[in-house]
Amino acid sequence: MIATDLDGTLLRSDKTVSARTVAALAAAEAAGIEVIFVTGRPPRWMGVVSDHLHGHGLAICANGAVLADLRGRPRARLVRVRPLERADALATVHALRAAAPGVSFAVERTEGIHYEPSYPVFFEDPGASYAPAEKLLADSHSDSYDQPVVKLLAHHPDRDPDAFLALGRKAAGAHGEFTRSSPSALLEISGRGVSKASTLAHACAERGITADQVVAFGDMPNDLEMLGWSGTSYAMANAHPQVLAATTHRTASNEDDGVASVIEALLTG
Known part of the structure; x- marks a missing residue:
């Protein structure tokens, strides 16, 4: 293969x-x-x-x-x-907000992506919604709530990308798998394992x-x-x-x- x-x-x-x-x-x-x-x-x-x-x-x-x-x-x-459990996603949001003030989030679900208002939108997706990450993850009245979370994205405007990855793993590594693929300080968080x-x-x-x-x-x-x-x-x-x-x-x-x-x-x- x-x-x-x-x-x-x-x-x-x-x-x-x-x-x-x-x-x-x-x-x-x-x-x-x-x-x-x-x-x-x-x-x-x-x-x-x-x-x-x-x-x-x-x-x-x-x-x-x-x-x-x-x-x-x-x-x-x-x-x-293989979803990222909502409890782990929420715990990651809380930990990164405390460890890296200025961070913003996007929530990738099976049917589309949803953003915090301050998150830099790289691609416009039809049907995207905008709200704080806590609401995006916990609002059971949302049309997208039943869609599994496949990835949480965390962006910081000022951090060094590799240093931000190390910080993310230290602050919230117990809640998911942290990695990066962007030249900017953008973390990609998946479910554990x-x-x-x-x-x-x-x-x-x-x-x-x-x-x-x-x-x-x-x-x-x-x-x-x-x-x-x-x-x-x-x-x-x-x-x-x-x-x-x-x-x-x-x-x-x-x-x-x-x-x-x-x-x-x-x-x-």
């Missing part, structure tokens, strides 16, 4: 997939190698690769919280959801694929567990220093089709 991150890895900076990469993915599946996308993106933001599906079309989304079948029409079908690696391991076990049969690609801290679990792992040339330090293999940057170059070599070697 080939397990690849998207942003900063498979996708170029303009969020496109190059013709070379499309051809390499198709060739891999034609040779009997499964391809699975493993990303922090929610399923509804997977249109960037939905036109390049071959074989099963599975994707691990929201840093492992959702396993989705992208072949669903008109939208991806959610195969498995939820990561790209743990969901990938489960998906592989269901298919009779062992860790040593997986080749993984990534560039940011949210890829570290997946890269460590996989038998062969590649850091992109543009990867975060922690990712470069944790992997033994390197490939070209996302702009230079680093994933495609490795796949081509695997198929011809």
